[in-house]
Amino acid sequence: MTGKRAAVRADTTAAIIRLARRQVETRGAANLSLREIARDLDMASSAIYRYFESRDQLLTVLIIDAYDRIGEAIETADAKRDRDDLIGRWTAIALALRSWALTNRADYGLVFGTPVPGYEAPDDTIAPALRYTNVVVRLLADASSSGCTPSIESPRTRKIAGEYRYVRRAIGVDAPDATLLAGLSAWAAVFGAINQELFGHVDTVYADPGIHFAALVDMLGRQVMGLT
Amino acid sequence: MTGKRAAVRADTTAAIIRLARRQVETRGAANLSLREIARDLDMASSAIYRYFESRDQLLTVLIIDAYDRIGEAIETADAKRDRDDLIGRWTAIALALRSWALTNRADYGLVFGTPVPGYEAPDDTIAPALRYTNVVVRLLADASSSGCTPSIESPRTRKIAGEYRYVRRAIGVDAPDATLLAGLSAWAAVFGAINQELFGHVDTVYADPGIHFAALVDMLGRQVMGLT
DNA sequence: TGTACATCAGTGAACGCGCGTTCACTGATGTAC
DNA sequence: TGTACATCAGTGAACGCGCGTTCACTGATGTAC
Numbered sequence: 426m427t428g429k430r431a432a433v434r435a436d437t438t439a440a441i442i443r444l445a446r447r448q449v450e451t452r453g454a455a456n457l458s459l460r461e462i463a464r465d466l467d468m469a470s471s472a473i474y475r476y477f478e479s480r481d482q483l484l485t486v487l488i489i490d491a492y493d494r495i496g497e498a499i500e501t502a503d504a505k506r507d508r509d510d511l512i513g514r515w516t517a518i519a520l521a522l523r524s525w526a527l528t529n530r531a532d533y534g535l536v537f538g539t540p541v542p543g544y545e546a547p548d549d550t551i552a553p554a555l556r557y558t559n560v561v562v563r564l565l566a567d568a569s570s571s572g573c574t575p576s577i578e579s580p581r582t583r584k585i586a587g588e589y590r591y592v593r594r595a596i597g598v599d600a601p602d603a604t605l606l607a608g609l610s611a612w613a614a615v616f617g618a619i620n621q622e623l624f625g626h627v628d629t630v631y632a633d634p635g636i637h638f639a640a641l642v643d644m645l646g647r648q649v650m651g652l653t
Numbered sequence: 654m655t656g657k658r659a660a661v662r663a664d665t666t667a668a669i670i671r672l673a674r675r676q677v678e679t680r681g682a683a684n685l686s687l688r689e690i691a692r693d694l695d696m697a698s699s700a701i702y703r704y705f706e707s708r709d710q711l712l713t714v715l716i717i718d719a720y721d722r723i724g725e726a727i728e729t730a731d732a733k734r735d736r737d738d739l740i741g742r743w744t745a746i747a748l749a750l751r752s753w754a755l756t757n758r759a760d761y762g763l764v765f766g767t768p769v770p771g772y773e774a775p776d777d778t779i780a781p782a783l784r785y786t787n788v789v790v791r792l793l794a795d796a797s798s799s800g801c802t803p804s805i806e807s808p809r810t811r812k813i814a815g816e817y818r819y820v821r822r823a824i825g826v827d828a829p830d831a832t833l834l835a836g837l838s839a840w841a842a843v844f845g846a847i848n849q850e851l852f853g854h855v856d857t858v859y860a861d862p863g864i865h866f867a868a869l870v871d872m873l874g875r876q877v878m879g880l881t
Numbered sequence: 882t883g884t885a886c887a888t889c890a891g892t893g894a895a896c897g898c899g900c901g902t903t904c905a906c907t908g909a910t911g912t913a914c
Numbered sequence: 915t916g917t918a919c920a921t922c923a924g925t926g927a928a929c930g931c932g933c934g935t936t937c938a939c940t941g942a943t944g945t946a947c
Binding site for chain 1: 838
């Protein structure tokens with residue numbers, strides 16, 4: 426039977442990743458220790474090198490894995506709603522992002538927090554990093570093509586018009602300036618709110634940050650889609 | 654003369670802080686090394702302990718210092734405008750925050766990025782941490798008391814009303830739900846946008862992130878203050 | 882089905898490194914009379 | 915103004931620690947005939 430060795434290998438690999446993730450959570454990515462993982466697994470420290478070629482590569486795997494799981498969470502949330510239900514999709518995406526962040530603090534921090542200086546993300550991270558982005562971009566495209574007009578106005582200057590011309594091409598969405606501005610702003614607000622909550626900058630402000638977050642998302646959704 | 658020893662001491666202290674900041678920038682807070690600072694200063698590593706009682710305390714000083722400088726930057730930006738000029742103040746605050754973040758990446762990351770796990774911020778950091786917050790809170794209070802009505806609506810449910818009742822007390826601003834929601838949302842968007850830009854999540858989206866940021870701030874200001 | 886060989890997970894010792902912190906000390910700078 | 919003493923910055927050796935990575939090795943698991 427070919428599968429047995431492979432199965433054990435997969436188990437050990439998964440165990441290493443699990444322990445690594447726990448370490449990142451409790452001590453930070455910069456203090457990820459291969460030796461400690463080996464100790465927890467009752468292996469010689471050198472054995473880790475049968476599974477990962479270096480500490481940096483293990484970190485990379487962690488990052489790719491995190492991006493993939495965020496992408497999956499958001500794609501799933503999006504797919505559960507009708508494609509026409511723009512507000513429903515927006516809300517589902519935003520709430521999914523927050524709850525994923527809350528239950529996966531370490532991964533969220535790894536991916537969206539302070540970059541680990543000196544760590545250069547290799548190219549393998551690019552595609553997974555785009556998964557969650559693409560969901561939002563598609564939503565914006567759908568909103569624009571179904572004629573939503575956001576309830577805000579973009580300032581009209583030549584510089585700003587030029588910038589949004591660039592953005593249109595960069596993300597491949599042929600939407601008017603106001604839609605781009607409203608959408609990107611809403612997306613920034615969602616991330617900002619999650620960051621503030623997760624990293625402890627609003628502990629004294631809210632009784633239940635989730636309630637405020639829901640109101641925020643609701644308001645932003647109506648704004649981007651142009652409903653009141 | 655009493656001042657000489659004190660002056661030398663102040664110089665050395667400042668040099669240590671400067672080198673520490675540079676290290677945080679290039680290698681991250683988790684890898685801050687007292688020994689390396691000593692080496693750069695041509696001192697014995699033990700000499701650092703004449704100035705700081707531990708590595709953690711040096712980190713704390715760095716954090717307090719960063720908060721203080723953010724607070725100062727934002728207070729200054731705010732104070733340059735007439736108190737009546739609500740949009741002007743909002744814009745100045747937001748732009749000041751972004752440009753401070755861009756020129757002080759290490760400090761920004763230290764304060765607003767992933768918390769260093771295991772590091773418990775002592776009480777001395779609380780007051781400096783509130784400086785920048787208070788500027789925004791005061792602006793919201795002024796907006797509300799001068800009768801601005803934001804151009805968004807807050808969802809009306811009992812839960813949300815209750816939450817904002819809590820927020821009103823927590824930040825000491827007697828503003829209607831819609832003002833709180835618009836204000837907090839705008840503030841989150843500003844932080845979100847800065848985080849995305851600084852931590853490299855939108856490198857491929859904008860030609861000049863500053864232009865988008867200015868448009869964003871302008872739009873948010875009009876929204877919170879209720880002007881179109 | 883049995884045997885010979887190749888693959889591969891895991892070992893344990895070693896290399897060379899850097900770290901935070903303590904301690905007893907020296908010698909220069911400041912203070913009090 | 916000069917002297918005796920206290921303060922304090924800085925030294926250098928040491929303690930005990932953990933780290934990533936390499937290397938030659940063993941022994942079990944799988945593969946080909």
